[in-house]
Amino acid sequence: xxxxxxxxxxxxxxxxxxxxIAGKLMELKGTEKIExxxxxxxxxxxxKVLEIGYGPGVAIELLSKLTPNGYIVxxxxxxxxxxxxxxxNLAAIKEGRVDLRLGDVANLxxxxxxxxxxxxxxxxxxxxxxxxxxxxxxxxxxxxGVIALTIQPFNETDEKAKEYGHQMMNYLENAGFTNVxxxxxxMKPVASVCVLGMK
Ligand SMILES: C[S@@+](CC[C@H](N)C(=O)[O-])C[C@H]1O[C@@H](n2cnc3c(N)ncnc32)[C@H](O)[C@@H]1O
Numbered sequence: 001x002x003x004x005x006x007x008x009x010x011x012x013x014x015x016x017x018x019x020x021i022a023g024k025l026m027e028l029k030g031t032e033k034i035e036x037x038x039x040x041x042x043x044x045x046x047x048k049v050l051e052i053g054y055g056p057g058v059a060i061e062l063l064s065k066l067t068p069n070g071y072i073v074x075x076x077x078x079x080x081x082x083x084x085x086x087x088x089n090l091a092a093i094k095e096g097r098v099d100l101r102l103g104d105v106a107n108l109x110x111x112x113x114x115x116x117x118x119x120x121x122x123x124x125x126x127x128x129x130x131x132x133x134x135x136x137x138x139x140x141x142x143x144x145g146v147i148a149l150t151i152q153p154f155n156e157t158d159e160k161a162k163e164y165g166h167q168m169m170n171y172l173e174n175a176g177f178t179n180v181x182x183x184x185x186x187m188k189p190v191a192s193v194c195v196l197g198m199k
């Protein structure tokens with residue numbers, strides 16, 4: 001688990017009252033890094049996008065606005081986050097443009113579509129076997145598709161954030177992604193790091 005211990009439990013699988021508070025914090029504090037990550041993905045109107053660990057569904061909502069002719073799939077293993085994200089994205093779900101799943105990323109199915117873009121924000125260090133999961137994600141992406149993994153660690157320094165970025169770059173390279181690069185954005189209280197790779 002390693003870095004996992006650095007994260008508060010409720011952010012790994014929000015549930016109950018504390019989980020609700022964690023969800024609220026994600027909504028209030030997460031928008032800047034979500035918007036930044038989405039901007040790095042150069043989303044197109046017809047993109048098919050997968051988000052892993054959607055939390056309260058803020059990124060899903062932004063993505064669905066950017067993809068009027070596209071399709072957004074999300075997976076999160078928290079029942080509470082599933083309900084909150086569903087509520088936030090009800091209209092787009094009813095229109096059939098957003099598909100939210102409740103489940104563990106370790107059991108990600110094969111989809112009948114291939115994804116242009118994949119993102120995951122402040123989630124990867126909760127995964128048990130990141131490289132295996134990333135190999136599966138690589139399989140379900142289109143050639144030329146882009147993945148973005150962002151992290152803004154809690155209670156850490158900018159240097160530590162960069163260290164995590166290098167670790168995520170290794171994960172992507174070991175899973176078969178190419179053109180792997182790191183972007184860093186200065187933020188309060190600590191920098192966000194986004195690692196991108198191409199299939
Ligand atoms: C810190 S929150 C981040 C939520 C959102 N991405 C954001 O930035 O606001 C991490 C989310 O990942 C989900 N998560 C963690 N491990 C997961 C796993 N193995 N499978 C699916 N979801 C997972 C949690 O339930 C939680 O909603």
